[in-house]
Amino acid sequence: SSSNTNSPQENKMSESGELLTELKDRVSRSIDGASAELHELSRDIWSCPELAYQESRAHDRLVAFFTHEQGWTVDARFKLETAFRAVWRTGGVGECVNVGFLCEYDALPGIGHACGHNLIAEVGAAAGLGLKAALEGAQGRLPVQVQITVLGTPAEEDVGGKVDLLKEGAFQGMDVVFMAHPSKEDATYLPCVAEHDVTIKYHGKASHASSYPWKGVNALDAAVLCYTNMSVLRQQMRPDWRVHGVIKHGGLKPNIIPDYTELEYYLRTPTRAELPVLKEKAERCFRSAAVATGCEVEIQYARNAFDNILRIPELEQLFERNGKSLGMDFTTDEDVLTNESGSTDFGNVTFVVPGIHSYFYIGSNALNHTPEYTVAAGDDKAQFFTLRTAKALAMTALDLLLQPKAMQRVKQEFIEAKLKDEKTSSRI
Ligand SMILES: NCCCC[C@H](NC(=O)CCCN)C(=O)O
Numbered sequence: 566s567s568s569n570t571n572s573p574q575e576n577k578m579s580e581s582g583e584l585l586t587e588l589k590d591r592v593s594r595s596i597d598g599a600s601a602e603l604h605e606l607s608r609d610i611w612s613c614p615e616l617a618y619q620e621s622r623a624h625d626r627l628v629a630f631f632t633h634e635q636g637w638t639v640d641a642r643f644k645l646e647t648a649f650r651a652v653w654r655t656g657g658v659g660e661c662v663n664v665g666f667l668c669e670y671d672a673l674p675g676i677g678h679a680c681g682h683n684l685i686a687e688v689g690a691a692a693g694l695g696l697k698a699a700l701e702g703a704q705g706r707l708p709v710q711v712q713i714t715v716l717g718t719p720a721e722e723d724v725g726g727k728v729d730l731l732k733e734g735a736f737q738g739m740d741v742v743f744m745a746h747p748s749k750e751d752a753t754y755l756p757c758v759a760e761h762d763v764t765i766k767y768h769g770k771a772s773h774a775s776s777y778p779w780k781g782v783n784a785l786d787a788a789v790l791c792y793t794n795m796s797v798l799r800q801q802m803r804p805d806w807r808v809h810g811v812i813k814h815g816g817l818k819p820n821i822i823p824d825y826t827e828l829e830y831y832l833r834t835p836t837r838a839e840l841p842v843l844k845e846k847a848e849r850c851f852r853s854a855a856v857a858t859g860c861e862v863e864i865q866y867a868r869n870a871f872d873n874i875l876r877i878p879e880l881e882q883l884f885e886r887n888g889k890s891l892g893m894d895f896t897t898d899e900d901v902l903t904n905e906s907g908s909t910d911f912g913n914v915t916f917v918v919p920g921i922h923s924y925f926y927i928g929s930n931a932l933n934h935t936p937e938y939t940v941a942a943g944d945d946k947a948q949f950f951t952l953r954t955a956k957a958l959a960m961t962a963l964d965l966l967l968q969p970k971a972m973q974r975v976k977q978e979f980i981e982a983k984l985k986d987e988k989t990s991s992r993i
Pocket residue numbers: 680721722723724725746755757760761762831906907908909933
């Protein structure tokens with residue numbers, strides 16, 4: 566004589582809704598419970614900034630962190646010297662959904678953690694920990710078995726460790742992948758553009774700059790012309806393309822005609838399909854500078870190019886809902902939402918596994934890649950925002966694990982996004 570007049574279907578739905586609420590709460594509580602260790606982790610990484618592919622201390626610190634936590638199987642130096650993998654699985658048998666969280670931890674030359682990758686490491690670790698704690702309390706009540714994979718991915722600020730790891734099959738078997746990047750605002754997505762680094766070397770001939778200048782071939786003149794050519798090209802570029810370069814070697818002494826100079830440029834377009842068009846135009850700038858000065862030119866592209874991000878609306882919506890429930894304040898500034906935000910090797914990952922690369926405010930209005938942002942990324946104030954983001958990611962993973970239909974939508978949208986990309990690419 567129960568007062569429950571629901572259908573069995575309705576009862577099942579409300580039970581699963583209650584379980585979801587219970588597990589999300591557990592995510593929050595477990596992350597809060599580990600906040601001191603997580604803070605120490607990101608603080609240690611911040612205090613000792615390491616450049617791309619040299620992040621050995623950060624790697625060891627993260628490996629030690631997961632080794633110390635119970636239940637994780639940890640692979641140090643996973644496929645790359647400074648990559649790692651930590652895996653945890655629910656106990657049962659049957660279909661297993663593999664959820665990935667990514668950590669980054671490389672710094673920038675000269676200004677340390679000015680992109681806050683120490684906080685990305687913390688978000689990945691915290692989300693993994695929080696999801697594991699929630700699932701441990703739900704064994705036997707889950708519709709699927711779960712694997713959590715936390716992957717440490719080096720060198721985002723350089724050649725792109727994620728692309729190396731993709732080539733090595735490190736993402737194989739992953740069903741969905743999550744990460745979040747520090748920014749000056751909360752956002753589910755910001756336009757991430759495709760990018761390729763290129764190094765241009767000019768070889769000239771040294772000579773006494775006052776006694777026999779006519780005997781020299783000036784490689785600095787070539788570098789200056791290259792820079793000017795690119796600046797002139799910028800005027801005719803599509804407004805959403807980006808080129809920016811530095812002169813890395815400009816000569817040694819004014820009275821020696823420079824016989825060698827080197828520049829590095831980043832070439833960016835909104836989609837990976839447009840990048841070859843820009844590259845061809847840029848190469849004309851590089852070569853013509855050599856022709857004008859009589860130098861030889863070498864054009865060397867980096868091992869990996871970065872792709873744009875394939876968006877999965879279902880993931881963005883779920884993340885936004887969870888973020889809002891935790892008080893995140895997602896930007897509605899159209900300028901921010903439509904302007905290029907830079908590039909990431911996570912773009913390449915999204916062509917292989919459906920994923921989300923969200924952004925989070927860290928308690929400061931400083932801009933990424935400035936000394937002020939370095940300070941903000943190490944400030945205690947960033948902790949609340951970092952852990953809140955980790956909670957929202959882990960909760961989004963729970964939404965997918967407990968609601969198979971949501972996971973199906975993610976998979977369907979992934980197929981559609983790839984098809985749409987192929988179609989638009991073929992028109993370029
Ligand atoms: N190959 C160089 C990569 C530079 C990546 C760098 N990434 C970021 O700043 C992260 C922002 C993501 N929107 C960049 O300069 O874009």
